[in-house]
Amino acid sequence: MAHTPKVVITGASSGIGRATAVTLHAAGWDVVAIARRGDELERLADELGHERIETVTLDVRDGDAVRRLRAVVGVPDALVNSAGGARGLERADAAQWDDWQWMIETNVLGLVRLTHLFLPDMVARGSGTIVNVGSVAGEFPYPGGNVYGATKAFVRQFTLNLRADLAGTGVRVTDVEPGMVGNTDFSRARFGGDEARAQAVYEGMTPLRPEDVAEVIAFVLSRPAHVVINTISLMPSDQGFGPFHVVRRSEDVRASS
Template sequence: MTQQTVFVTGASAGFGDAIARRFAAEGARVIAVARSEDKLEKLAGELGDAVLPVRLDVSDPDAVKNTIDALPDGWKAVDVLVNNAGLAKGLEPAHKADLDDWDQMIATNVRGLAHVTRALLPGMVERGRGHVVNIGSIAGTYPYPGGNVYGATKAFVHQFSLNLRSDLHGTGVRVTNIEPGMVGGTDFSKVRFAGDQAKADKVYEGTTPLTAEDVAESVYWAASQPAHVNINVIELMPVVQSFSALQIYRES
């Protein structure tokens, strides 16, 4: 079997780090992409030649194109793209939200994902094989107070993934959207709450959430199916999380 080349964005921590390690453990070569050069070098130091560290801010469209165009010849033929880079910022209601937070989420979760995908898709189509795995969220399906633009960006990821499937019909290129619920052990909530670790810890207090490794396993499983099988969507939650009743406001 030919060694796979896997391109993972947001690979310096959390889901991305776990995904990079999962594929590398199976003998894949991983192009690990992130903004943090130090963390990428640490990952590469641990995994060796299996990893090509690439510093890139996916929210910068010019940098995305230039960086992907400049990949070394032996790394250009990407078999699996994992669009993992993304973030949530703030949990304020829409009328109080920080517009800079909204812009950052849109730039990374929507524009960054779209530009990376567009840069790598032509090669996949030309080779007649490839797999785009997008990391969405249950927030793209189920609304919650303060989810506003974050949830909207993940709804984009869901619909974009489905439309990619339609566009890529007959090319041999597969598309999967992974939609996790509550995941602990990452910096997701710390970033959302502007570095407030105590506030972030409160989110997971008394729970057994999913882990980054759980998400990585779902990504690897979808990508390791036979070439004729496309896993469209995987939605996963920890057992401690389920669906809430609709909100009802009652006058006092």
Template sequence: MTQSTQQPIALVTGASAGFGRAISERFLRDGYRVIAAARRMAPLQELQRRHGDALLPIQLDVRDAQAVAAVKQSLPEAWRAIDVLVNNAGLALGTEKAQEADFQNWQTMIDTNITGLTLMTHAFLPGMVARKRGLVINIGSVAGKYPYPGGNVYGATKAFVAQFSRNLRADLAGTGVRVTDVQPGLVGETEFSLVRYKGDQERTAAMYAGAHPLRPEDIAETVAWVASLPPHVNVNAIEVMPTSQSFTALTVTRDE
């Protein structure tokens, strides 16, 4: 079925699984056309088989500046007026303390969570400003606000997302373009912890056992609500935790 060019368009990174897949499917249900971008093409092609011409799969590593530029230039004309950019692609690697961490893990998190997000924003934000409408939704984390042992660089990258989102709001005043930082807490049923623990199924399962974490669909619902608001409403940031997750006391170390 040919889709009307009047339908809004969402571009979602990291769309092959987890948040990105759930967000893509929710936008499709809401009548959007979706550009689903991810490094793995097979899951995106499966999504396209299910949803047809309403979904455009794009193989993309957001860390690659040339690839991001190529995607921007190669989008079909009917798909270029992006209404919502969801910067979802991101990851955590390891929970070692800073003094024990693998620097390559740090570099990969910085390249993906910071560089990738800024490359996508830099590529697609000017078009929104020119059209005087649009919404950038950055997927941050409560880790960007609340520190925890082993969260070192991951938390720092998400703190960057929070401040970058606020600074975008300052720059975009008067343009009609909105920005929201969505900050999830503990979420299960994704590949997040499996990636973080390098495929350790037992350790991943222990993270969520009995915790009743959020699900990807909960974050997709949050994103859909933000996108559904009228153009004069901007949600600067929204923090979402499962009921089972809360705050801990500040640590005090004492002499033996």
């Protein structure tokens, strides 16, 4: 009988993680969907007909709960680390400590914890793919990005360092780095549930859809075993790069420049 590959997806209750669950399920994968909102996971399982879908309500910041996953899940063929997000957009000196702590604990420690859990068994088996959902914010700073950008730079560098360790083991690691993705809870969560502020982020432009990112993740996972994609960056075509920000200290300087 043909082997049915199994993928563990964190952040599967909304946005990119959820779309990845739907896309990979359609491609024939067994899906283990993880997030904190059990009701949203249940909706996903309903949508997928309760076939080849297992849901685990779990906070990736909870070390004991994550450790228990190993016995439940076994050794997956792939791990997609999508759980995460941004909290706040204040200048660094006005940022809330709780927001900074949340982003580091979720985007960095949560992702590292899941990776640490499954990696030894993947290496022992000689196969497996880990896809980390980073961000263009990990490469390009923007005002108010501060700790969010830094957590995503960590994700990128962690991915590349894993590649350095894992070459030749049969275990592949990829950082998928999207720009603006609409139809997610990302901006709503960043702005503490302020729907109007969240909507304004995507006003007058067409952001990526979660499905666009899911298709890239499916592409990464469907490469033959001898191919690994280190990093892959994608943006909506309405998004680009800004000029360097320069602070002019006086009107005189401003006038003469």
